[in-house]
Amino acid sequence: MKILVCISKAPDTTSKISFTDGDTRFNEDKVQFIVNPYDEWYALVRALELKEAQGGSVTIVSVGGNDLDPIMRKALAIGADDGARINLNATDAFQTAAEIAAYAKDKGFDLILTGKETIDYNGSQVAGMIAEILSLPYVSVASKLDVSGSLATIERDITGGTEVLECALPVVISCAKGMAEQRIPNMRGIMAARTKPLQVIEPSGAQALTKVVKYQLPAEKGAVKIIAGDQMDELVNLLHTEAKVI
Amino acid sequence: MSVLVFADSHNGKLAKSTHEIVYYGSQIAAKIGGSLTVVTYGSVENNSLTMLGNFGASKVLVNKSVNTDNDEQLTSLAAEAVKFTGAKVVIFAFDQIGKIVAPRLAARLGAGLVAGATALPEINHDSFTVSKNVFSGKAYATYAIHSDMKIISLLPNSVKPVSSSGSASVEEFSPALATPRVRVKEVKSISSDGIPLPEAEIVVSAGRGLKGPENWGIVEDLAKALGAATACSRPVADIGWRPHHEHVGQTGIAIRPNLYIAAGISGAIQHLAGVNGSKTIVVINTDPEAPFFKAADYGIIGDAFEVLPKLTAAVQKFKASN
Numbered sequence: 218m219k220i221l222v223c224i225s226k227a228p229d230t231t232s233k234i235s236f237t238d239g240d241t242r243f244n245e246d247k248v249q250f251i252v253n254p255y256d257e258w259y260a261l262v263r264a265l266e267l268k269e270a271q272g273g274s275v276t277i278v279s280v281g282g283n284d285l286d287p288i289m290r291k292a293l294a295i296g297a298d299d300g301a302r303i304n305l306n307a308t309d310a311f312q313t314a315a316e317i318a319a320y321a322k323d324k325g326f327d328l329i330l331t332g333k334e335t336i337d338y339n340g341s342q343v344a345g346m347i348a349e350i351l352s353l354p355y356v357s358v359a360s361k362l363d364v365s366g367s368l369a370t371i372e373r374d375i376t377g378g379t380e381v382l383e384c385a386l387p388v389v390i391s392c393a394k395g396m397a398e399q400r401i402p403n404m405r406g407i408m409a410a411r412t413k414p415l416q417v418i419e420p421s422g423a424q425a426l427t428k429v430v431k432y433q434l435p436a437e438k439g440a441v442k443i444i445a446g447d448q449m450d451e452l453v454n455l456l457h458t459e460a461k462v463i
Numbered sequence: 464m465s466v467l468v469f470a471d472s473h474n475g476k477l478a479k480s481t482h483e484i485v486y487y488g489s490q491i492a493a494k495i496g497g498s499l500t501v502v503t504y505g506s507v508e509n510n511s512l513t514m515l516g517n518f519g520a521s522k523v524l525v526n527k528s529v530n531t532d533n534d535e536q537l538t539s540l541a542a543e544a545v546k547f548t549g550a551k552v553v554i555f556a557f558d559q560i561g562k563i564v565a566p567r568l569a570a571r572l573g574a575g576l577v578a579g580a581t582a583l584p585e586i587n588h589d590s591f592t593v594s595k596n597v598f599s600g601k602a603y604a605t606y607a608i609h610s611d612m613k614i615i616s617l618l619p620n621s622v623k624p625v626s627s628s629g630s631a632s633v634e635e636f637s638p639a640l641a642t643p644r645v646r647v648k649e650v651k652s653i654s655s656d657g658i659p660l661p662e663a664e665i666v667v668s669a670g671r672g673l674k675g676p677e678n679w680g681i682v683e684d685l686a687k688a689l690g691a692a693t694a695c696s697r698p699v700a701d702i703g704w705r706p707h708h709e710h711v712g713q714t715g716i717a718i719r720p721n722l723y724i725a726a727g728i729s730g731a732i733q734h735l736a737g738v739n740g741s742k743t744i745v746v747i748n749t750d751p752e753a754p755f756f757k758a759a760d761y762g763i764i765g766d767a768f769e770v771l772p773k774l775t776a777a778v779q780k781f782k783a784s785n
């Protein structure tokens with residue numbers, strides 16, 4: 218089985234968020250970047266488990282500049298076989314998806330896995346767009362994935378329950394909690410990752426359709442109102458008359 | 464120029480945020496001087512469809528034969544409705560269906576998509592911009608959409624729909640649709656008579672401070688008194704004290720209820736990422752230094768084992784007299 222896993226970077230959640238260039242750019246200075254958790258913990262690890270059980274290969278792909286190399290090396294250290302970086306600082310999800318689709322097009326991947334969303338822009342867009350461009354079926358927010366022969370069985374949470382789905386390969390799947398358990402790369406993996414092939418590919422020329430023109434921090438929250446533990450009637454009263462939520 | 468709203472339905476009922484997206488779409492239609500059409504599917508009662516007129520729809524197209532939430536089938540339904548109406552702006556809810564269909568439709572039509580918008584777009588003769596939350600709610604970004612065709616999915620709970628009198632005409636809409644390649648094999652429903660967490664207006668949540676699963680009775684009592692759903696922090700779901708679908712935060716689900724009550728949760732940034740869109744936050748914690756107090760509107764420095772039952776009693780008293 219040939220599996221492609223889409224890997225993106227994300228600022229560590231504890232990072233301080235600030236902007237530069239007249240609030241038109243995210244200030245990456247002093248920001249610690251990590252592998253987007255959904256991509257690493259769920260998509261990548263499940264891909265590796267499937268390969269270990271059934272044979273095949275796991276390729277990672279990222280769209281971005283060379284600042285992505287450490288992120289991709291980490292994914293290789295966890296166990297991916299090889300990687301391709303499409304050398305473009307993409308402006309939006311469509312441009313990212315179009316580049317990944319152009320790369321994946323004739324390579325015969327059986328599964329294309331992504332994370333459920335990137336934790337910085339929270340769009341949940343890239344996977345569906347890749348599926349559409351490649352005319353493949355798409356299952357979002359999967360919490361379980363099994364493959365038998367050329368048939369994938371997928372579970373996902375829906376309002377009030379879980380849905381079990383079936384689909385012939387190839388298929389695009391976005392992965393969420395439940396898929397797999399996080400793996401910490403070991404020393405051997407880290408050493409091996411240094412020599413694994415990481416190809417740099419020039420972009421195909423897909424255009425973005427949207428662009429961020431301004432960033433803004435939310436208004437500061439007012440100070441917390443402290444209420445004594447035996448004044449719960451007072452709290453209920455405030456929730457009713459002041460906050461107007463009950 | 465007209466606006467199309469794609470309203471998803473489930474078991475014969477329109478999705479919860481339908482009124483919000485119809486109202487939102489009607490505000491855009493008014494701005495650009497066009498009419499608003501809604502497209503939906505399934506066995507939704509006619510009554511619920513005509514009353515979308517109250518929120519600004521002039522026409523509702525309904526496809527009665529679609530009965531699953533298949534990505535390709537729904538995308539072709541949306542694409543056919545775009546063709547039929549000539550709409551230049553399409554609105555979705557940023558919910559499970561919207562997250563599947565909007566990106567596919569965007570790629571099909573070459574339309575710029577802003578996913579998870581939180582406010583109405585600013586429309587000028589040469590620009591179309593709309594804002595959304597980024598960095599897990601820690602900032603807003605304003606996006607410009609360059610393409611001629613534009614798609615917005617609206618974060619639930621972002622606008623308050625205002626209703627007026629109006630009634631929409633309902634038309635059956637049965638174009639040829641794509642055949643689903645993903646098949647639904649089975650639906651397992653969770654046996655819970657409670658309120659689904661993503662839809663709840665009030666959520667009572669607890670963390671490791673509750674010490675063990677046997678102590679959740681006081682959390683459930685308060686939830687019951689308030690008509691609330693229950694949630695939990697990640698470690699609590701990981702150690703199996705609570706089911707996984709209750710886990711909120713960066714790696715669980717993100718919610719935006721009107722009222723979020725957190726007991727025995729420290730307020731780690733990854734937890735806040737899933738709840739900081741809540742309108743009002745109440746925090747109960749023994750530690751006055753707990754980071755959650757910085758994100759709270761009301762705080763009680765105290766023992767959840769004492770405070771929760773008192774709060775439940777106060778809520779019951781309030782409900783009985785109102």
Ligand SMILES: Cc1cc2nc3c(=O)[nH]c(=O)nc-3n(C[C@H](O)[C@H](O)[C@H](O)COP(=O)(O)OP(=O)(O)OC[C@H]3O[C@@H](n4cnc5c(N)ncnc54)[C@H](O)[C@@H]3O)c2cc1C
Nearest residue numbers: 670671672696697712713714727728729731733734749767
């Ligand atoms: C990449 C990543 C992703 C993560 N994603 C999530 C996520 O999605 N959701 C999430 O929740 N966490 C997430 N976490 C974990 C997060 O960092 C915290 O560890 C977690 O939220 C802590 O859970 P807690 O508040 O229940 O427990 P603790 O941090 O142990 O806090 C317990 C709190 O209870 C208080 N307390 C103790 N006794 C009482 C009492 N009797 N009455 C009242 N208060 C009491 C204590 O003062 C303390 O503040 C993530 C972490 C990482 C690294």
Ligand SMILES: Nc1ncnc2c1ncn2[C@@H]1O[C@H](COP(=O)(O)O)[C@@H](O)[C@H]1O
Nearest residue numbers: 223225280331332334335340341342343
């Ligand atoms: N620049 C990128 N390079 C590779 N994969 C990406 C990139 N951006 C997003 N993805 C993938 O698409 C998923 C969803 O991203 P998003 O649509 O931005 O929420 C992520 O979890 C990744 O798997």
